[in-house]
Amino acid sequence: MLLAILGIGFLIFVHELGHFLAAKRVGIRVETFALGFQPTIFGWKARIFALRRGETEYVIGLLPFGGYVKMAGEEQQDPRTGAADEYASKSPSQRAFVLVAGAAMNLIFGVILFAIAFPMGVSFPSTRLGPIAPDSPAWEAGLRSGDRVVSLAGDPKRDFTDLQTSLALSSRDAELTIEVERAGADGERERVETKVTPRLDRARGMMAIGIQPASSAVVSAVTPGSAAATAGLQVGDRVESFRFNTGDGPVRLPDGLDFSRQFAALEAFLWSGREGSIELTVSDASGATRDLSIPTASIERTGPELLGIVMGGTRVRAVQPGSPLRDHFPVGAEITSIDGTPVTGIDMWSVLSLTPADASTVRVGFADGSASDVPRRALIDGVDRIGEGDLRLVGDTPTVTAVRSGSIAATIGLRPGDLLLALAGGPVDGPLVAGAPLAPGDAILWQTRDEFVEARVPEGVPPAPLGVETRAPVRVVQVMAGSAAAAAGILPGDAIAAVAGEAVLGREDFFVRFAAVREASSGAVQLGIERGGERLDLSVTPTALSRSLGVGFPFDQVTIQTSLGEAVTEGWNQSVVWGKRIFLMLGALARQDVAPRNLAGPVGIVHIGKRVADEGFSKLLYVLAMISINLGVFNLLPFPILDGGHLLFLLIEKLKGSPVDERVQGLVHLGAFVILIGLALYVTYHDILRLFG
Numbered sequence: 295m296l297l298a299i300l301g302i303g304f305l306i307f308v309h310e311l312g313h314f315l316a317a318k319r320v321g322i323r324v325e326t327f328a329l330g331f332q333p334t335i336f337g338w339k340a341r342i343f344a345l346r347r348g349e350t351e352y353v354i355g356l357l358p359f360g361g362y363v364k365m366a367g368e369e370q371q372d373p374r375t376g377a378a379d380e381y382a383s384k385s386p387s388q389r390a391f392v393l394v395a396g397a398a399m400n401l402i403f404g405v406i407l408f409a410i411a412f413p414m415g416v417s418f419p420s421t422r423l424g425p426i427a428p429d430s431p432a433w434e435a436g437l438r439s440g441d442r443v444v445s446l447a448g449d450p451k452r453d454f455t456d457l458q459t460s461l462a463l464s465s466r467d468a469e470l471t472i473e474v475e476r477a478g479a480d481g482e483r484e485r486v487e488t489k490v491t492p493r494l495d496r497a498r499g500m501m502a503i504g505i506q507p508a509s510s511a512v513v514s515a516v517t518p519g520s521a522a523a524t525a526g527l528q529v530g531d532r533v534e535s536f537r538f539n540t541g542d543g544p545v546r547l548p549d550g551l552d553f554s555r556q557f558a559a560l561e562a563f564l565w566s567g568r569e570g571s572i573e574l575t576v577s578d579a580s581g582a583t584r585d586l587s588i589p590t591a592s593i594e595r596t597g598p599e600l601l602g603i604v605m606g607g608t609r610v611r612a613v614q615p616g617s618p619l620r621d622h623f624p625v626g627a628e629i630t631s632i633d634g635t636p637v638t639g640i641d642m643w644s645v646l647s648l649t650p651a652d653a654s655t656v657r658v659g660f661a662d663g664s665a666s667d668v669p670r671r672a673l674i675d676g677v678d679r680i681g682e683g684d685l686r687l688v689g690d691t692p693t694v695t696a697v698r699s700g701s702i703a704a705t706i707g708l709r710p711g712d713l714l715l716a717l718a719g720g721p722v723d724g725p726l727v728a729g730a731p732l733a734p735g736d737a738i739l740w741q742t743r744d745e746f747v748e749a750r751v752p753e754g755v756p757p758a759p760l761g762v763e764t765r766a767p768v769r770v771v772q773v774m775a776g777s778a779a780a781a782a783g784i785l786p787g788d789a790i791a792a793v794a795g796e797a798v799l800g801r802e803d804f805f806v807r808f809a810a811v812r813e814a815s816s817g818a819v820q821l822g823i824e825r826g827g828e829r830l831d832l833s834v835t836p837t838a839l840s841r842s843l844g845v846g847f848p849f850d851q852v853t854i855q856t857s858l859g860e861a862v863t864e865g866w867n868q869s870v871v872w873g874k875r876i877f878l879m880l881g882a883l884a885r886q887d888v889a890p891r892n893l894a895g896p897v898g899i900v901h902i903g904k905r906v907a908d909e910g911f912s913k914l915l916y917v918l919a920m921i922s923i924n925l926g927v928f929n930l931l932p933f934p935i936l937d938g939g940h941l942l943f944l945l946i947e948k949l950k951g952s953p954v955d956e957r958v959q960g961l962v963h964l965g966a967f968v969i970l971i972g973l974a975l976y977v978t979y980h981d982i983l984r985l986f987g
Contacts, residue, residue, distance in 0.1 A: 301914060303330070305400065305922045307361040309929070312399030313392055314363045320388040323349050323379040326364040330355030365392075386944045393937045393944070400926030401869065407919030408865030414912035415855035418453030419507035422850050423474075424554050428682050429612075429716055430504020435490040436616030437505065438675075440552040441474040444485065453852055454507040462500040463878040464492045467735055477552075488616075493718070494733075507849040511553040513576075520844020521592040526584075527845055531576040534583065538563050538646075540570040546651045548671050557847070558678050562643035564593075564841045567602070567775030572843070588843060597840030599812070601819075602777020603770050603784060605801055606639055607687045608661075611715055611741075617684040619676045622658065622666040625746065629687075631659035638786040639687065639771035645673050692764035692800050694740075701761020702732055706749040713741040714764060731757045766800035767791075767824075774839060782834040784823065791829070792822030812836065869923050876927045934966035 307329055314327050332341040332355035340356035355361075367373075367380030374382055381389065421443035426432050443451050447470045451457045464470060469491050478484040492501040513531045516523050536556050538545040547559055560572070572588040608629045613620045623629075629640050632648045633656055640658070649656050655667040676684035692714045697703045708714070716739040718732060732738075734753045738760065739746065768790040773779050790798055793807040811819050823830040856864050932942040939962075947953045 301918045302921065303361075305403070305918060305925060308399050308403045308922070309396040309925060310361045310363050312395035312397070313365075315399075316392040316395030317363065317365050317381075320384060320391060321379055322381050322384060322388075322392065323366040323377075324363060325349070325366055326351050326353060326362070328353040328355050328363075329361045331357040331362070333357065386948045390941055390944050393940050394930070396937055397926040397929045400922045400929070401873075404872075404919045404922035404926065405862075405865045405869050407915050407922060408868045409858075409861040411912045411915035411919065412854060412856045412861040412864050413858050414915070415853045416912050416916045417851045417853045417909065418455050419849035420852040421451050421454050421457055422508040424506045424508040424849075425558070425678065425682075427504030428686060430502075431490050431493050432503040432505045433614055435472065435488045435503070436486075436614060437472070437474060437488070437490070437503075438476065438614075438616075439554045439558075440508065441476045441486075444473040444475055446470055446472050452854060454849070458502075458505075459875065461492050461503055463875060463881075464501050466494060466501065467491060496718075508554045509557055509847040510850040511847070513845055514848040515846035517844035520842070521588050521594070522843040522845040524592060525574075525586045525588045527574070527576065527586060527843075528578070530579055532578075533847075534575040534577055536560050537573040538568075538570060539573065540568045540647070542647065545646050547646070548651075548674060551674070555675060559642055559646060559674075562641060562646070562678070565774065566643050566647075567777060567780075567839075568647075569775075590841070593841045593843060595838045595841055597838055597842075599816075599836035600777070600839045601779045601784075601808075601834055601836055602774035602839050603779045604639070604772035604774075605768055605790075605804075606771045607769060608637070608639055608771065610685060610687060611746075612686040614676075614684040614686075617676055618669065618672040619684045622668040623685060624660075627664075628661035629658060630661050631657075633657050634659070640677055640685065641772070642674060642677050642683075645670070645677060692766040694762050695765055696763040698761040702751055702755060702758060703738075703761040705752065705755070706738060707747070708738070708740060708760075708762060709742075711743070714762070715739040715741060715746075717760065732760055733757045764800065768798055768801050768804045777839055778834050778837045782821075782832045784821075784832065784834070785825065787825070789824040790821055791824045794820050795822070798822075865919070868919070872920050872923045873927050876924060934962045939963075939966065 310327070314324060317324050327350055330342075330353075332339045332353055334340070341353050342356055343354040345352045365381045366377070367375075367382040374380060376383060381392075384392075423432075423437060423439055423441045423443065425439055426437055443457055445451055446457060446460055449460065451460070461470075469489050471487055472490050473485060473487045475483050475485050490503050492503050494500070495502040495504075511533045513527060513529055513533070516527055516529055533553070533556075536547060536559060538559075545563075547556055551559075563572070569590050571590060574586045574588070575583055576586060577583045610623045610625055610627050610629070612625060613623050629637065631637060632640065632644055633653075635648050637644055637648075645656060649670060653670050656670045656673055657665050658668050658673075659665045694703075694708055694710050694712045694714055696710060697708055716737070718736040718738075732751050734751050734755055736751045737748055738750070739748045741747070770779075770784060770788045770790065771786055773784055773786055790804055792798055793804060794811050796807055798804045798807060808819065818833045818835040821832050821834055823832055854864075929936050930938040930941070932938045934942075943954050943959060
């Protein structure tokens with residue numbers, strides 16, 4: 295933390311150093327040049343060191359954050375004698391030179407820091423993709439877990455940070471070409487191009503496509519005393535494979551399965567609640583391998599107290615574009631069995647545990663009596679938890695019960711009885727639909743008795759709720775073994791109709807009501823269950839269910855390292871990129887494609903610095919370079935109080951032949967000061983929320 299504070303403070307000092315050197319160069323008398331700040335406390339100036347040489351006092355303040363330059367006759371309240379060495383006595387071009395020098399020093403220093411960091415090697419999350427968010431633009435574009443992004447809109451992408459930033463600053467509804475590298479059917483790597491349209495992620499307040507970086511197979515942390523530590527797993531070990539032993543026998547994963555898919559299988563096994571053991575083959579830094587076994591009995595159950603149920607459905611709503619499963623799962627078909635075993639959903643664990651490891655195909659049965667022989671490997675690659683992965687399943691789908699006259703719903707043709715499937719790219723549920731604001735271009739997907747329909751909110755329509763009332767059954771499709779739900783007798787296929795005597799309108803409504811009951815009391819929850827036309831009242835006491843091995847896997851990393859000569863070019867290129875992004879960010883803020891809460895203030899910047907300092911000195915230098923470039927460009931913006939605002943007044947003075955009235959300047963600067971203070975409070979508030987939230 296101290297290193298981060300000192301580093302960021304030094305960037306401010308570099309900025310002030312530019313002003314100081316330029317002032318000396320044009321003959322302005324500098325009264326004070328300080329490293330850090332020296333607040334006056336009961337008449338005492340809080341300073342570590344002070345030395346006067348000639349006309350200037352050089353100070354090291356007690357507070358190490360930044361620095362400042364005090365020039366004679368700079369401020370309106372300063373006594374002005376008209377002396378030639380006062381700031382106000384200099385020509386507009388000389389004063390402009392002094393003002394620009396601070397930002398110029400930051401820009402130069404940013405290039406230098408980049409040039410120092412890259413020969414040391416800077417690591418970033420790679421562009422290899424982890425899980426793809428269901429119904430996201432990436433899912434709709436056919437992007438898959440394990441893909442490595444090569445380029446976006448023709449620009450090569452080497453790291454996930456660059457990729458994510460470019461997406462966040464893209465224009466709403468801009469169709470971008472994204473090129474990925476993936477394993478082909480013959481096992482060889484191939485490049486695929488597709489189109490993706492970023493969508494506003496309201497939760498994060500920025501444009502996104504629903505991707506995250508893939509996890510690395512190298513262990514980054516092991517919790518002392520955890521099941522993984524007891525089994526002998528160590529930091530630096532690389533997990534080569536997972537296998538599972540259950541009471542029904544061993545479950546083996548297909549050879550060559552990407553680690554992200556292996557990790558998904560591990561999560562599926564842990565969530566299933568099955569007892570047995572997890573078998574791992576790991577290798578150390580020397581390449582030597584060893585086998586480890588983690589009994590499930592040694593895995594501590596932690597986390598929030600839950601029921602232990604999965605809600606969803608068995609009817610196919612959509613299959614991801616480009617997925618090999620599209621030939622086997624007709625939209626609208628209802629899945630009933632896997633290799634003859636009845637199921638209430640299909641997920642990775644059901645495929646692994648219900649089918650032979652050496653089987654080439656899996657027979658999936660449907661409610662209409664038909665069946666499809668699906669390649670087993672494609673099914674394992676294509677499903678995660680129920681309703682996640684390549685298959686989107688309909689279960690607890692809200693049914694429209696009423697449409698308000700003149701609403702968006704009425705305009706696009708929604709009618710009572712329609713099934714509402716997706717809203718603005720995300721799943722929908724119950725009463726929350728009525729209050730969710732929609733903007734022009736947001737997509738709504740629903741199903742009539744005859745077909746699936748997709749429409750968008752028309753342009754020119756002011757943001758407003760959809761304008762419907764809905765109700766949706768909350769269908770249980772999976773019950774975790776050993777959970778509170780299993781102990782209470784809840785079965786797959788049950789529908790939750792009420793919580794504590796209050797009717798449930800949908801899945802999200804269930805979560806809200808369940809959380810309210812748990813907040814009021816930590817005891818049992820009364821659930822109304824519908825089963826086979828009968829109503830049952832069950833008492834369920836939630837328990838901690840999450841089973842953690844106590845091991846951490848970082849994001850897959852890529853290290854960018856250059857020669858010293860290449861580093862100068864790389865530093866310049868990075869400076870240009872981050873400089874442009876200032877203006878892209880301002881444009882995105884103006885378009886409301888990025889929420890102001892994503893800006894970072896001093897608290898957020900220091901927190902970012904602390905985090906990257908923990909990742910290594912070269913990464914800290916990289917982030918400081920990025921901040922230095924941002925500081926330089928931002929200060930040149932023509933906003934009062936900033937150097938760019940002063941430059942604007944100098945330009946007006948140059949054009950009109952006389953300075954702008956000082957009272958006018960004072961009022962403008964005061965207004966700008968109030969705005970900046972308000973913005974600082976706003977971003978600091980959100981910095982603190984991110985820090986402690």
